[in-house]
Amino acid sequence: MNGPARTADATSFGAYVRERREARRAADRSYSVRQVAARLGIEPSYLSKVERGQVPPPSEDTVVRLAEVLGEDADVLLALAGKVSTDLKDVIRRRPRLFADLIRELRDLPDRAVLRLVREVRDGDW
Amino acid sequence: MNGPARTADATSFGAYVRERREARRAADRSYSVRQVAARLGIEPSYLSKVERGQVPPPSEDTVVRLAEVLGEDADVLLALAGKVSTDLKDVIRRRPRLFADLIRELRDLPDRAVLRLVREVRDGDW
DNA sequence: ACGATCGTGTACTATGTCGTACACGATACA
DNA sequence: TGTATCGTGTACGACATAGTACACGATCGT
Numbered sequence: 001m002n003g004p005a006r007t008a009d010a011t012s013f014g015a016y017v018r019e020r021r022e023a024r025r026a027a028d029r030s031y032s033v034r035q036v037a038a039r040l041g042i043e044p045s046y047l048s049k050v051e052r053g054q055v056p057p058p059s060e061d062t063v064v065r066l067a068e069v070l071g072e073d074a075d076v077l078l079a080l081a082g083k084v085s086t087d088l089k090d091v092i093r094r095r096p097r098l099f100a101d102l103i104r105e106l107r108d109l110p111d112r113a114v115l116r117l118v119r120e121v122r123d124g125d126w
Numbered sequence: 127m128n129g130p131a132r133t134a135d136a137t138s139f140g141a142y143v144r145e146r147r148e149a150r151r152a153a154d155r156s157y158s159v160r161q162v163a164a165r166l167g168i169e170p171s172y173l174s175k176v177e178r179g180q181v182p183p184p185s186e187d188t189v190v191r192l193a194e195v196l197g198e199d200a201d202v203l204l205a206l207a208g209k210v211s212t213d214l215k216d217v218i219r220r221r222p223r224l225f226a227d228l229i230r231e232l233r234d235l236p237d238r239a240v241l242r243l244v245r246e247v248r249d250g251d252w
Numbered sequence: 253a254c255g256a257t258c259g260t261g262t263a264c265t266a267t268g269t270c271g272t273a274c275a276c277g278a279t280a281c282a
Numbered sequence: 283t284g285t286a287t288c289g290t291g292t293a294c295g296a297c298a299t300a301g302t303a304c305a306c307g308a309t310c311g312t
Contacts, residue, residue, distance in 0.1 A: 033289060043272055048290055059270060079222035088218060088226060089210045091233045096205035098237060100214060102244045103225070107217045109247075111224060117243065118228045121235070159259060169302060174260055185300060258309065269298070279288065 011053035013080040018051040020070045040065050057081035137179035139206040144177040146196045166191050183207035 025031035037047040040062060049055045057063060063081050067074040078085055092099040106114055151157035163173040166188060175181045183189060189207050193200040204211055218225040232240055 032287080034287075042270095044288090045273085045290060045292095046271060052290090054290095055271090056269080062270085073223065075222040075226040079219045082219065084210070084215045084218050084222075085226065088229050089215075091229050092210050092214060093205045093208065095237065095240070096201040097199060098240050098244070099229070099232075100201040100211065102232075102240060102247070103214050103217050103229075105244055105247045106225075106228075111221065114221070114224050114228060117247070118224070118231055121228075121231045121243070158257080160257075168300095170258085171260060171262095171303085172301060178260090180260095181301085182299080188300085254312095256310085256312105259307100261304105261306080263303085263305105265300105265302080267299080267301105270296090272295080273293085274291105276291080277289100280286085282283100282285100 009080075009082070010050075010056045013057045013077075013082075014051045014053040016080055017066065017070070017077075020072060021051070024070060036066075036069055039069050057083070060086060135206070135208045136176075136182045139183045139203075139208075140177045140179040142206055143192065143196070143203075146198060147177070150196060162192075162195055165195050183209070186212060 021031050021033075021036060033048050033051070034044040037044040040047070042058070042062060046055070046058075050058060058066070058081070060078065060081075060083055063078050063083065064074050064085075066072075067077040070077075075085060075088075092103075106117070147157050147159075147162060159174050159177070160170040163170040166173070168184070168188060172181070172184075176184060184192070184207070186204065186207075186209055189204050189209065190200050190211075192198075193203040196203075201211060201214075218229075232243070
């Protein structure tokens with residue numbers, strides 16, 4: 001049974017979104033809770049509660065739209081929401097043995113090693 | 127009233143589980159629906175419905191226990207269930223930019239290329 | 253033959269996810 | 283000064299998830 005320790009940190013997700021939205025707002029008054037909510041197609045009161053961590057982070061779709069509106073990286077925002085993009089999960093699901101092994105192998109390696117791998121794959125002829 | 131819980135997932139997952147359980151059963155009579163369900167800590171009628179794809183695949187925890195009982199690979203069984211292990215998701219969540227990039231880079235590479243990478247990481251001094 | 257075990261049908265439910273609907277008082281600004 | 287916009291509180295709901303509980307007739311082993 002999964003305990004509550006596994007739930008996403010609603011507070012840090014919300015705080016981050018609020019901070020980013022407020023930053024945008026300083027330059028563009030249209031980044032109010034109400035108008036951003038309207039762009040996302042959700043209720044203002046709901047976005048308000050999300051930003052204050054009063055409710056858990058929204059669904060994947062909503063988080064992705066939020067990232068677009070705020071000009072943030074969707075994968076990072078999803079991570080803060082305790083989620084992983086469906087298209088990444090699909091990659092693993094299609095070849096579970098291969099990708100499960102690889103990811104577990106890389107789990108404890110430092111950023112620079114993983115980064116080196118990314119570049120190697122991108123530049124080499126694989 | 128049970129809704130339209132009919133996915134292609136449910137069918138192939140269930141069929142696979144049934145086939146594996148029956149295979150075990152040929153050598154060991156204790157692999158009946160009832161006794162396996164008892165080992166998993168679930169109701170026999172539920173396992174029966176799962177195997178016939180009448181309900182969606184069980185929770186991650188239950189799928190993992192099922193893999194143990196049947197001697198199957200948990201990641202593969204989870205994949206058939208349309209899921210990805212929480213510990214793999216955690217790896218991505220901790221360094222989303224790094225792992226999102228890497229996985230997308232590897233998405234369309236052939237098995238052999240990914241496998242080569244796994245071995246390279248495992249054997250080399252990273 | 254008959255009790256133990258089998259697989260499965262029907263009915264029901266607790267909890268989680270993902271929001272909506274509307275009202276209210278505060279604030280901005282023309 | 284008024285009205286347009288603001289953020290937020292309270293209440294509620296639809297649908298998904300992940301099962302349980304129990305009964306029934308079939309079948310297996312001795």
